[in-house]
Amino acid sequence: MTGNSMKLAMLLLVSISIAAQSEFTPPRLADGHPDFGGIWMAASLSAAFNVEEHGASYGTPAGPSVIVDPPGGKLPYLPGMRERAADNDQHRERDPVGQCHMHGVPRVMFPPFPLEIIQDGNFVLILAETEHGVRIIPTDGRPFLKDYSSWNGDSRGHWEGDTLVVEVRGLNGRGWLDQAGNFMGVGAHVVERFRLTGKDTLDYQATVENPKVFSQPFTLRVPLRRRPADVELLEYGCIEGERDAAHLPAVNGEKR
Secondary structure, three states: OOHHHHHHHHHHHHHHHHHHHHOOOOOEOOOOOEOOOEEEEEOOOHHHHOOOOEOOEOOEOOEOOOEEEOOOOOOOEOOOHHHHHHHHHHOHHHOHHHHOOOOOOOHHHOOOOOEEEEEOOOEEEEEEOHHHOEEEEEOOOOOOOOOOOEOOOEEEEEEEOOEEEEEEEOEOOOOEOOOOOOEOOOOOEEEEEEEEEEOOEEEEEEEEEOOOOEOOOEEEEOOEEEOOOOOOOOOOOOOOOOOOOOOOOEEOOEEO
16 A cells, blocks of 8 residues: 555544544433433543643652643633642642542542432432532523532533533632642632533533633533443542541641
């Protein structure tokens, strides 16, 4: 086979692959919406450690940025905010997850542990193995709760074709984006998008806006992969308020 023939063959294979992806028809529930049901896990675990591109270090695997907008893969921090994130990174004992608090949105969608999605016509439930977390996402058009604040916020979903769009308000602002101390701050607003792109692939994107912390909204993207049928969520023995040696309160200026 000549060089040109090989190139043509490769282009044909790529075209067939793209066409197959674009023609994917998701399984559907009785109401006609895609069925996301199953156990999922982030295709790459590096985002749990740092959503920006980062090299390997002790306890942290290297990984690319999951920030797809703005270009360049960097969080668009306002002046002074990146320094605050860097200080968090130097004091990882502050990480709320290390104190058994909820991961918060969007971090809850890409921990190094599995998630389970359950649906019916009015709700999408996301169960997290970590902290026994439960996200309840109504899709029946009900209004947001008033004066509500929590780690995962208050979620409301609607369908745009085969994409589930979830708006999240009422985040308490205390959650981090990753173990590296990147954060969103009080007043953040998140819009998530879920879409099946293959039988075992769920595309997850989240757009975050907070003009007190960022110069513009940013979007991160983390594909999820379906876990085998014999995988199930396990009990996770981390209870809010629990302390390990690194998080014990100081007594007379010393760690207990």
